[in-house]
Amino acid sequence: MLTGPLHNCRPGILLGRQAGLSGRPGQGPGPGVPLHGWTGRVLLLLLAAFFLAAPGCARIQHRLVADGENPDRLNSSFTDGRRGCYEQGRSLADNGFHAQAVELFRRAIEESEQDQWNSSTSGIDPMGYFPHRELGILYFQRREYDKAIAELEHSLDSAPSARALYYLNKARAARIERYALDRTAPVLNLESSSAEEVTNSLTKVVRGVAVDDTFIASIKVADQPVDMEPAPGKKIFRTEVPLIEGENRIRIVASDLAGRTTENHLTVYSDRQGPRIEIEELVARDNRVTLQGNVMDNMEVAFLRINNKHWPITGQARGYGFKLVLPDETITIVAGDQAGNITRAVVREHASDLVQADTQPYDERTDASPAAAEKAPHALPQSQAGPPGADVEPPYIRILTPGPDERTYAETILLEGMVSDASLPIYISINGESVPNRKGRKVFFSRLLQLAPGPNTVRITAADELGNKADRTVQVHRLVPPFRRLEARMAVAVLPFGRLSGAATPPGAVRERLIDAFAAQGRFRTVEQVKIDSILPDSAWDGGLPLTTGLAARLGQRVGAQAVLTGWVMDYPGSVEIVGRLIDVETGTILAANDVFGENREAGSLDHLADQLARKFRREVPLAEGRLLEIGSDGVIIDAGPDNRVKPAMQFICYREVPPVPHPVTGQSVVPEPQTLAVLKVMEVDGNFCRAAVVSGDLSRLMASDKVIAR
Structure with a gap:
């Protein structure tokens, strides 16, 4: 409905979509128009000619009014002077009258030079104002590629859009082909x-x-x-x-x-498996110990140290042997590989450590050493009986690290262990992956394990050449700090999208795909769709224009969201544009606005566009991290700014890492849970920094160098 008084309004200002003449060339007029065949096109052409003959663009005094049936929807039935030529040009372009549309877009540019996403004096304009873009597209369709490129580049400089970018690439590609400009591959x-x-x-x-x-x-x-x-x-x-x-x-x-x-x-x-240290012989005689063995690796052994002295190796082979005589005392071997993995072995500590390849094996049943005491509870029943006097004991498996039921906040953990047997252990595996052994009666190994959140079970299996088997498991719990969990991320409610210009693409389908895309990327915590739909007014489902920023923010507050995503879907002949806005529910600030464009409206194409739009929002509102640089009386300074895509109204969680402490059993360093201190809200950004106020928490507890992560 029109509520503004008309000034110099020319016939034809409401042609095309508004008048129902939206048929393609060669087709009849749109529904509800009593014209047939070419009659509508002829009338449209005559009206366009009359319009072009008039001086200036038709004007309708602009003001934003509430639609009587839906006060929270934007009313786009109005146009101001600078939009008259633009909207008329789009109507003519959609109906195939390119020459007349070109002239109208030129007139629109004379009245207002720059393309704009928001051309309304009211501050709300979902349609935007893109005469340079639409003129460039017309030039492309007319194969005037140089003109098309100039107009599209101008549009992107003033108001970047996916539609302009799409056609700029097509125009450049067409020009390259016409003049054979491309001579080499990238x-x-x-x-x-x-x-x-x-x-x-x-x-x-x-x-x-x-x-x-x-x-x-x-x-x-x-x-x-x-x-x-x-x-x-x-x-x-x-x-x-x-x-x-x-x-x-x-x-x-x-x-x-x-x-x-x-x-x-x-x-x-x-390569996450450290070198294997294989001990073939360890014999004590006259206060001296003869040590013989090998160090093997999947790739290359980088170094070998025995009792903190470097053993001469080239560092370019997968294995090296060693044999030496040392004083009868504790003997340690450390080996590293090319990938940075390290295996440590204490091979001479107790009497049970001796390995005599050519004599009767040491009888552990008579040994009262600490190593033997640890060994007994973990031995499993024999799996294969041998002849009298043969080895009937399963291999001994010792896990050095991690400790029993260890808990960690790290993403990885180092597994260190040892397998020994009186016979030759021919099979060793960690979670089903083999640990090769050539000749070692005692084999030391290490492996860097990637942990999934929650409990992780590590299983070590060993078998000797006589078929005796042993199995041992250890469980490691990976904990995720509260501020890194999905529950701590910004809660986003994906609201219904509007439909512009009679879009055929269903906004509901776009919304469903965006919900899935946002949930899949893990950057935002999406509010349940059922919860949102239960509080939506009927007006939100009418398929009309986009929700106002105010209504969108109020709906977001009602479902406990920190931000809402809404926008609109706009169809063009054979293509679709989706525009989304991420709005802070407390202030109504638009945190980010992005758009995508494609020439195919099929289901697979909509999935691709939704994924593309979700990636753009993740890029625009990233999981930024930083540190506190300064603590003031009314807030803090953070070393994150526009370069990190930080914007006003964004929120950060402030936390403090606690220094590692030794494990009470293994002695290995354990990282305690970081302390969550406060929630901060960005007030302003400047250069590489931003100033934030404390939303929750105690400002006096914060210290310079405390860390922050975006919600």
Whole structure:
């Protein structure tokens, strides 16, 4: 409905969508219009000609009013002077009248030069104002690529949008093809010390640079897309890739706008198993000990120390033997590999440590040493009886670390252990993965284990050459600090999306896919959809224009959210645009606004667009971390600012890490639970810093160097 008085209003101002003439060229008019065949198109053309002949753009005095049926929806039935030509141009463009639409967009630009997401004096305008963008798209469709590129670049400079970026890439690609400008595929260089890398890390940061003689269209690292808007001629990238244990072949692919691709690979071997120290012989005689054995590794042994003295090795082989005579005292061996894993062994500490390969094995049943006392409870019944006098005892398994039912906040834990037997242990495994042994009667091993949140069971199995078996398990509990749990993240309520310009794409389907996409990425804690739907007014389901910021914030408060996600869906001929806004429910501040655009409205395409939009919000509102630099009387200074995408109204959790303490049983360092101190809210950002106030907690308890993490 129109409520503003008309000034210089020309016939044709409500053509196209508003008048129902939304048919494509060659089709009849839209529903409810009593015109048939080409009649509607002829009338539309005549009205457009009359409109273009009039001086200036038609004007309708603008004011935002509440729709009588839905006071919390935006009313877009009004247009002001600078929008008259723009909206009329869009109507003509959608109906195939490109020449007339071009002229109208030019007139719109004369009245208001810049594209804008928010062109309304009221501060709310879901339609936006993009004459440069729409003019550039028309030029592209008319194959005037240089003009298209100029207009689309202008639009992106003033009001970046996914639709403008999409057509800019298409226009550039078409121009490259027309003039045969692309002569080579992208050049892809990776930052790596060697073609193959060995590490015990859980992840690998892949760094590199891609350069093209035209424009880089996309880069994927292990199938992860690199953020790139718009397409550059040179792109420096950094992507963190999770590693599995063993060989990881990471594929990096760069493509340019002409369709040429370059592929590179980075091979990373994740070795989390330390060297094996195999003791073949340990004989004491005349206060001297003869020690013989081997050090073996899956990759390369980097160093070997015996009683803190380096054993001469080249560091380029998988195994080394050693034999030496030492004073009869405690003997320690430390070996490390190329990946940084270390295995430690105390091979001479008690009488039971002796290994005599050519004499009768030591009888542990008569030994009262501490080692023998520890051994007895863990031996399992024999699995295979041998002849009289043969070894019928199962291998002895000793777990040095971790301790029984150990609890840790770390993501990994070091397993250290030893297997010994009077016969040759021919099979040793950790959680089903083999630990090879060549000749050792006593084998020391270590392994870095990745822990899942909650209980983790580690099982060690050993068997000797006579078939005697032993099995031992230990459980490790990985604890997650409260401030790193999903419950501590920003609670986001995904509200219904509006429908603009008679969009055919159902906003409900878009909302459902966004809920799934936000939940899958783990950055935000999504409020249950049932809880949201139970408090939504009927007006929220009418498929009309987007919810106002005020109503969206009030709905978010009612369901206990810190922020709400809402927006709108807009269809174009053969394509769809989805715009989302993340709104702080307390202040109504828009924390982030993002959009996506695609030419396919099929279900699979909507899934892709929803995932893409969720990734954009995760990038715009990241899980930023930092430290307190200064404590004042009314707040704190944090070393995180715009470079970390920190914005006003964002909240941080402040915590303090506690120094490690020795485990009472194993003596290993144990990290206690960090202390959660306060919740902070960003008030302003400046440079690389931000100022925040305490929302909850005691300001006097905070100290410089305390850490923070975004909610």
